[in-house]
Amino acid sequence: MQRVFCAVVTTVVPEAAQLDAAGWTDLERIVERALADRPTSLRRGLKLFLRLIDWIAVARYARRFSALDAARRARLLAYIERAPLLLMRRGLWGLRTLAFMGYYGRPAAAREIGYRADPRGWDVRR
Amino acid sequence: MSETTERRYDVVIIGSGAGGGTVAQELAALVRDGRRVVVLEKGPRLGDHEFTGQELEMAAALYADAGGFLTADGTMTLAFASAYGGSTVVYTGTSLTAPERVIRRWSVPGLDHADIVTRSEKFAAQNGVHLLEDSLINDNNRLFVEGGRKAGLRVEQFPVNVRGCRGSSLCNLGCPNQAKQGTNRVQLPRAEREGVEVVTRAEVVRIGVDRSLLVRVAGRPPGAKGGPAEWPPGEYRVRARIVVCAAGAIGTPALLLRSALPARLPRLGQAFTCHPALILVGEHARDITNDVGHPKSYFVDRAAEDGFVLETCMYFPFVTAKSLTGFGASHSATMRAFPRLQMILLLACDRAVPGNRVAVDRAGRPVVYYRFTPETLEALARGTRAAARICFAAGARRVHVPADPPLIEAGEADRLDARVAARHFLPGRVSISAAHLMGGCGMGGSAADSVTDAWGRVHGLPWLRVADASLFPDALEINPYLTIMALADRVAEGIRAEVREPVNA
Structure with a gap:
């Protein structure tokens, strides 16, 4: 399921595709740490949801999710995001939250987007 | 440890927040009396x-x-x-x-x-508690005041309880x-x-x-x-x-x-009840001070009239990313504009309704059942439109809100009523959070x-x-x-x- 997860992450945050091995390790470590404290049922649910994404990809495009081009991946996730079934929307919301946490939770990403909050506040900005 | 230790008190206070901390202080006199x-x-x-x-x-x-x-x-x-x-x-x-x-x-x-x-x-x-002096107000808050007043809203300053605030924004x-x-x-x-x-x-x-x-x-x-x-x-x-x-x-x-x-x-x-909240952002053409300075200095109270309150805010990279609607290139572009983002927190004034409740599961852990009422979703839509108007009146080039698509350009400012509606606030799609429980x-x-x-x-x-x-x-x-x-x-x-x-x- 890791291949599907990586494909979801790079669809949610396209810049993640540019991450080097160390960057991916950081991202995955953040996600794993966040999931470690969560109930087993939630982790199991996420794995099932990743599998479901793969199935939908095969049903719609006759290809695994990770084998789709970027535009099709985005269309498929957008479809799930607006799905009539709450369970589907909620599953995607959970996955995108993990993707954002893994990517933007890295100090390097915070610096890249220009986030500069500092405990010293105005003292370092004036 | 297998055995249970016994302790005896006159008063036990469970929790040390605004309620428990206050009770502790106010009962301290009892300790002096033994x-x-x-x-x-x-x-x-x-x-x-x-x-x-x-x-x-x-x-x-x-x-x-x-x-x-x-x-x-x-x-x-x-x-x-x-x-x-x-x-x-x-x-x-x-x-x-x-x-x-x-x-x-x-x-x-x-x-x-x-x-x-x-x-x-x-x-x-x-x-x-006091009003922050003007020299400590950042651009994010100033733009809210300027935009709010231009939009015809009554903007008020928050009294805050800080002593020696350095403006970390954290x-x-x-x-x-x-x-x-x-x-x-x-x-x-x-x-x-x-x-x-x-x-x-x-x-x-x-x-x-x-x-x-x-x-x-x-x-x-x-x-x-x-x-x-x-x-x-x-x-x-x-x-x-x-x-x-x-x-x-x-x-x-x-x-x-x-x-x-x-x-x-x-x-x-x-x-x-919980005041369901959304983070809304407007992108300006130039960098502004948003991640320095006290984050929440002003507000617009439309609770009585429209069922929402708008407050200035500043959040951190992950929370901001999670809170924006959607994903992909346009989401990333908004995140990359972080130094130019004006941020507004929208709180809907929900009501106590049957079914919204706290329960416990078999293990005794809390479970919160909450459904958004149509009134709350309408309040979120009204508040979003008001926040977008504030951003545009303050000079924002575009706003990122729960709409379809989420980016609304300044040229569409007069179409906000059509672009932002309650149907866009699809539970499970839009990131809604609450801190006033x-x-x-x-x-x-x-x-x-x-x-x-x-x-x-x-x-x-x-x-x-x-x-x-x-x-x-x-x-x-x-x-x-x-x-x-x-x-x-x-x-x-x-x-x-x-x-x-x-x-x-």
Whole structure:
């Protein structure tokens, strides 16, 4: 399921595709740490949801999710995001939250987007 | 540890936030008279040096579920802290007094607005509440004032309880400069100096019919923030004459629900409300100061007219990313514009409705059932349009809001009514969170309509009190901590009048 997860992450945050091995390790470590404290049922649910994404990809495009081009991946996730079934929307919301946490939770990403909050506040900005 | 240690107190206070911290301070005088008072706090006591401002690190250290506690259907995140000082460690210090219309609507026999005002003023003075001087206001707040006034809205300045604010902007991760005057800085240290005991990492499992509490004190996990518990780790049986529950609007109803209380309380856990909130951003052409300076200095109160409140805000990279609607290239472009983002927090004023409640699962863990009413979704849509107007009036080039697509350019400003509608606020798609958690042990006249009386006494169990936001019978429509303190002050007053004889230690 890791291949599907990586494909979801790079669809949610396209810049993640540019991450080097160390960057991916950081991202995955953040996600794993966040999931470690969560109930087993939630982790199991996420794995099932990743599998479901793969199935939908095969049903719609006759290809695994990770084998789709970027535009099709985005269309498929957008479809799930607006799905009539709450369970589907909620599953995607959970996955995108993990993707954002893994990517933007890295100090390097915070610096890249220009986030500069500092405990010293105005003292370092004036 | 296999055996249970027994301890005996006159008063046990469960929780150390705005409610518990206030009760602790106000009962400190009893300690001078020989009574024993203890505060049991589930979270850790962090040292000043441990507030680093790092987003994920501090969220994990301070918030329940690292800030990711979800409602039962997974459509809303509830943010509340678990630490010495409770959620006062992570609020922004905004200090408003309960509106008269709200207290009147609550219709709690024996509770009048004037009393709330008097007590709120006492704590506002104690916490150094004041308006921030102009030199400390950042661009994000100035643009809100400018845009709000141009949009024809009444913009007001928040009184805040900071002393020596350096403008880190990191209030919601715990002030790294100890400027914010939460109960962790003011009421709890004062209570401890007077002899009130505070035990951290102490979770109350349940309250027994004999007024004894089963308490589990945890050890400090390796590498975790915070000091060790004040009691050795293990299981305790704590007996008390009076028990005060101040574990918050989720913690208190959950604790009472999993305790076998000898009273019929059909309203226990019911009428949960929370001001569902959204983060909305506007992108300007130039960099602005947004991640420096006090984040929440101004607000627009449209609660009475339109069912929403807008407040300035500033959030951190992950929370901002999570809160924006959608994903992919346009989302990334908005994130890359971070130094140019104006941020506004929209709070909907929800209502206590049947079904929205706190319950417990088989293991006794809290479960929050919450459904968005059509009225709340309409309020979110109205508030979003108002926030977008403010951003455009302040000069934003585009806004990112829950619409389809989420980016709205300035050229479309006159089409906001068509572009933003309640149908876009699809639960499970839009990131909605709430930090003002209220209700579950509402005050009222009898057990048929409430859980406690106007002094926080649980109906049928006069030794059991509630002193936190769970007392609110309905939404407060403003930031709640001063009102919690005012109600907790009433609870403490009632206890002082009753506790006369010391128990054997």
